[in-house]
Amino acid sequence: MTNQNCYVRATELIGFEELVDGAGISAAELLIKAGIDPRALKNPDGPISGRGFNMLLEIAAEELNRPSFGLEWTLATPDHFPNLGPLMLLAKLTSNLQEFIDLSLRYWKYHTNDYTLRQLRDPETGFEVLRLCPSSVAPLSRQFAEHYVGNAAKLTRKVTNRENENPTLVRFQHNRPADTTLHERILRCPIAFGAEHTDIVFEPKYLGYETN
Numbered sequence: 001m002t003n004q005n006c007y008v009r010a011t012e013l014i015g016f017e018e019l020v021d022g023a024g025i026s027a028a029e030l031l032i033k034a035g036i037d038p039r040a041l042k043n044p045d046g047p048i049s050g051r052g053f054n055m056l057l058e059i060a061a062e063e064l065n066r067p068s069f070g071l072e073w074t075l076a077t078p079d080h081f082p083n084l085g086p087l088m089l090l091a092k093l094t095s096n097l098q099e100f101i102d103l104s105l106r107y108w109k110y111h112t113n114d115y116t117l118r119q120l121r122d123p124e125t126g127f128e129v130l131r132l133c134p135s136s137v138a139p140l141s142r143q144f145a146e147h148y149v150g151n152a153a154k155l156t157r158k159v160t161n162r163e164n165e166n167p168t169l170v171r172f173q174h175n176r177p178a179d180t181t182l183h184e185r186i187l188r189c190p191i192a193f194g195a196e197h198t199d200i201v202f203e204p205k206y207l208g209y210e211t212n
Helices: 016-021 027-033 038-042 050-063 069-076 087-092 097-111 142-160 181-187 204-208
Strands: 007-009 047-049 115-121 128-134 169-171 198-202
Touching: 007 050, 007 097, 016 027, 016 050, 016 069, 027 038, 027 050, 047 050, 050 069, 050 142, 069 142, 069 181, 087 097, 087 142, 097 115, 097 142, 097 204, 128 142, 128 204, 142 181, 142 198
Parallel strands: none
Antiparallel strands: 007 047, 115 128, 128 198, 169 198
């Protein structure tokens, strides 16, 4: 799949305008720099370029001088996760985390084709792995990968009502940044950088946790 054919729903932008404009920079201008029509800020159901969305987060990090912008956005995301579409509704239709993952993976193609999620079992440790896989040859940006993984950690705690549960390990493909304070605050687990894949690793028992 080419970069030009990859999209995400503009619902991903929910909260971006408030966060960026609140820092004194025009969100609309940043969208234009990333090649995204700024009208997408008012049309969350429309598609936007996946490549443009990845660029947008990198541009925002640079323009705001916030190297961990993706994670800052994660912290600012409300607990009902409006930027992830109906995922919180799906949690109410399932009885445990495995069912929630299964239903979410079925829904994902309607949300984006820019990246997919794969659930794997590590044959050596027996741990479960959720792997973030880009659909095109271009890798996902650092800011997007951190924003997504941070959201996934928060979302899992929310839907299982287990605030103190954390992944066993998180792996990122990009290199270790100078400051990992927000990574540690949000993920609360060992973090590997420069890995082959972007993964969230967790214990199999999590799959049986009840969802709400």
